[in-house]
Amino acid sequence: MTTDVLIIGAGPAGLALAAALCDAGLRVEGVTPTDPTTPWRNTYGIWEDELPSPEFASMLSHRWSDCVAYAGGQTLRLERIYGLFDNRxxxxHLxxxxxxxxxxxxxxxxQWAEHTATHTEVTLQDGSLVRARLVVDASGHTPVFVKRPLAIEIAYQAAYGVVGAFTRxxxxxxxxxLMDYRSDHLSSEERRAEPPTFLYAMDLxxxxxxxxxxxxxxxxxxxxEMLKTRLHRRLAHLGCTVAEVEHEEYCLFPMNMPVPYLDQPxxxxxxxxxxxxxxxxxxxxxxLRLAAPLAQTLARALSAANASPQQAxxxxxEVLWSQERLRKHQLYLFGLQTLLSLSEAQLQQFFARFFRLPVRxxxxxxxxxxxxxxxxxxxGRVFLAAPMQLRWALIREAMRHPKPLLRAAGLLPILHTPSVI
Structure with a gap:
């Protein structure tokens, strides 16, 4: 039997889309190397105003209205409610x-997939076959089937954390x-020569x-190891130590992976x-926010007269990477590249200005x-509010890496040459 959609992966993204596709009335099957009920290891925070519907508010284990950031010698109050998902x-729910x-x-x-004009046939590890009109790969940053251009340099967000009890x-x-960039616990040489890091912390x-x-x-x-050492040095500087470890978290993921080829099957x-x-x-x-609109788009496309998987x-x-979203993405990549070029002091100056902007x-x-x-x-508002030294750093970065800005302005093509798959 041919199902409508086959989902590869059962993480938060895969389950969110699978649930939305089921709600849209499509026949859905899933492939995952582990049980889909396997607990998710990482913590997931979200601003409350980003929740896709009120029902998701009941899935937050904690909410904070007292939210702050520390940067540039300032305590920056963030007038926005932050939440932490109860993963289970x-x-x-999904x-x-x-x-x-x-x-x-x-x-x-x-293991692999074979594509025809009407369906895709996926071979599993034991040699069995699953046939679907459409396959969605939600298997993570190193996907099973999705192809993307080769990346020249990938920037990673990395974090080491502890949930537990403390001496104070x-x-x-x-x-x-949200961010504590204070670095008094580091030497001037460490602040100058080593990558900047910040504390993300919450009362549970x-x-x-x-x-x-x-x-x-x-x-x-x-x-x-550097993050772990820095965390314990920061805690010691604050006059507290870890008294009991309930959970350790190791988090590592890419921030600037290339957009996938948009012509693949x-x-x-x-x-x-x-x-x-x-x-x-x-x-x-x-x-979570895009799951429903994407599912509805796929349901309409698959139910259309003479529908084909390629059209769907x-x-x-187009929902995920419209031209507008691609242009915005180029601006965000320029912003990321700029932050990578800033010193620890300049980074603090940047965020001290950024969080002074209106919340909207x-x-x-x-x-x-x-x-x-x-x-x-x-x-532009961050640039105008920045001290002159930081402005020059931002100008230099724009001159060194102009392509994202030119792509956002439509003066250069955004996507790489399409693949042949």
Whole structure:
């Protein structure tokens, strides 16, 4: 039997889209090398205003209205509510929507795929075959089937964190610290020569806290050992140590993977579709928000008269990577490249100006909800508010790497030469 859509992967992105496809009335099957109920290891934060619908608010384990960032010698109050997902609740909710629609899971890796004009046949590890009108690869940053251009240099966000009890509170009770770039615990030589990192921390209640030393982006990735050492040095400087470890978190993912080829016979989603936001590293919020519109687009395309998988896939890629979204992405890549070029002191100056912008601008920038014109306005306002030394650094970076700006302006083509698959 041929199913409508085969989903590869059962992480947050894969399950979000699978649930939305089931809700849209499509026949959906899934392929995952592990049980789809396997707990997700990482923590997932989100701004409350990014939730796709009110029902997802009940899947937050914590909410903070006291949110701050520290940069440039300033305490920057972030007038926005931040939440932390309860992974088990979110996963169970998405799986329930799949189960009630009768979705079937194949618990083994996908090996290869053969494409025809009417369907794709996927061979699994044991040699069995699954036939689908359309395949969506949501298997992560190193996808099974999705093809993308070769990357010259990949910048990675890396983080090491601890959930547990501490000898004294590492952050003010009831507070969420989005970024703490204070670096008094480092020597002047370390601040000058080593990659900048910041503390991401939150009060989880009941004397439990989550603290994480994070490298926003660096090429190559900052080693976990450096992050772990820096975290404990920072905590010692704050006068506290870890008393009990409940969970250790190691997080590493690419920030600037090339956009996949948009002419290929499979559709990507999540990390496989390069949906990580280059400005923040966040992805789960976008995966939840785009799941329903993408599912509805695919359902319409597959139900159309004389529908073909190729037409549906093209329609799906248009939802994820329209020309407008591609132009915006180029601006975000320019912003990321600029941050990679800044010293630790300049980076602090940058964020001290960035978080002084109106919430609709800095919030929209981090949520990827601004228009191209609004992104340029946000960049311009940070530039005008920056001290002269930082302005020159931003100008130099624009002169060294002008292509993203030229692509965003339509003066250079955005995509690489299409693939032949």
């Amino acid at each position: 609740r979110l996963q169970a 799986l329930h929507r799949c189960t009630r629609a009768g979705m079937r899971w194949h618990r083994q890796p996908a 509170p590492p952050v003010r009770p009831g507070r969420l610290v 209640g009941d004397d439990r806290y989550f603290v994480e030393e994070t490298s926003l982006a660096h090429a190559p990735a900052v080693p976990f 499979v559709l990507g989603y999540g990390g496989a579709a390069s949906m990580v936001h280059p400005a923040s590293g966040y992805q789960v919020g976008a995966a 896939i093209r329609a799906g890629w 601008l800095w919030g929209g920038y981090l949520s990827n909800t601004l228009t191209t014109a609004e992104i340029m306005q946000t960049m």
